[in-house]
Amino acid sequence: MDIKKLLPGVKKNISLKNFTTFKIGGKAKYFFTAESKKELMKAVFAAKKLKLPFFILGRGSNILVSDRGYKGLVIKIDNDELVTKIKKSKITAGAGLSLGRLLISAADHGLSGIEWLVGIPGTVGGAIYGNAGGFGKSMKDIVEKVEILDSKSLKLKSYNLKDCRFSYRESTFKKNKSLIILSAVLKLKKSSKLKIGKQIKKYLNYKKERQPLSFPSAGSIFKNPPGFSAGELIEKCGLKGKKIGGVKISEKHANFIINFGEGRERDVKKMIKLIKQKVKNKFKVSLEEEIQFL
DSSP: OHHHHTTTTEEEEEEEEGSSTOOOOOOEEEEEEESSHHHHHHHHHHHTTTOOOOOESSSSEEEETTTTEEEEEEEEOOOOTEEEEEETTEEEETTTTTTHHHHHHHHTTTSSOGGGGGTTTOOOOHHHTTOEETEEEEGGEEEEEEEEEEEETTEEEEEEEHHHHHHHBHHHHHHHHTEEEEEEEEEEOOHHHHHHHHHHHHHHHHHHHHSTTTSOOOOOOOOOOOSOOOHHHHTTOOOTTEETTTEOOOOOOOTOOOSSOOHHHHHHHHHHOOOOHHHHHHOOOOOOOHHHHH
8 A cells, every 4th residue: 555645745765864953864765744643643553554664753852863764654743833731830742842842831831840951952752752851850750641652552541650660861662662652741830930031041051051052963872870970981081072974072061972074873873882982991881872773
């Protein structure tokens, strides 16, 4: 069966490079933009029917796409308008909502608890998937309920906080790829708009000073090992500014690999291998990647 009949609007051989914050990656065999929950579910049903591998893409942060591309269907969630409900101190947000938009909506309604999200170029779904965090806080502190589509049974399910099994940069969704996040109820707290604005500014200034926000990157490459900062370990190995091909380790923050030229997936992978070897040899610490590979 032709995919175009099942999924009108699907495109072929689309470069993924411009859909990632790293600006790296080959072509997707099929590419579909889902502008609503209904369209997202339709795309998943089509992939299942055609026995096509599929990947859900948000804002393309925290990901390294292969130079060879992806042989299945990439479903890009693009429902950025979806702050579906704001009731008292709770926000129901669609998985495709950008964290920037979420932060603005919360601040406009005098809701606090997510100021630390400033500067993270991801989506609500992606942040829950990887239990994103910063400044000692993470998504597990604000998630109350998550609506998911189980792509194996094709049934809708509701997960509470306990079901999400959040741990450091981990969740049940990261371990079980068949669970697709559709929306979430986030529990925040009331505060003054002035106070929220000041906190956002403080966090953003901190990041601007310490992170290479003006260069294409995937964010932090490695998780912080227990009791250590990955960035500090890499820096102590004398690797700041190290170049391989079109990528280099940021001079601002050693846990960031930036694409300063025409960086390729192979350059990043070589760099990751080098970093892991150096840190292991010097500190006997094994670094674990935070980013996903596609």
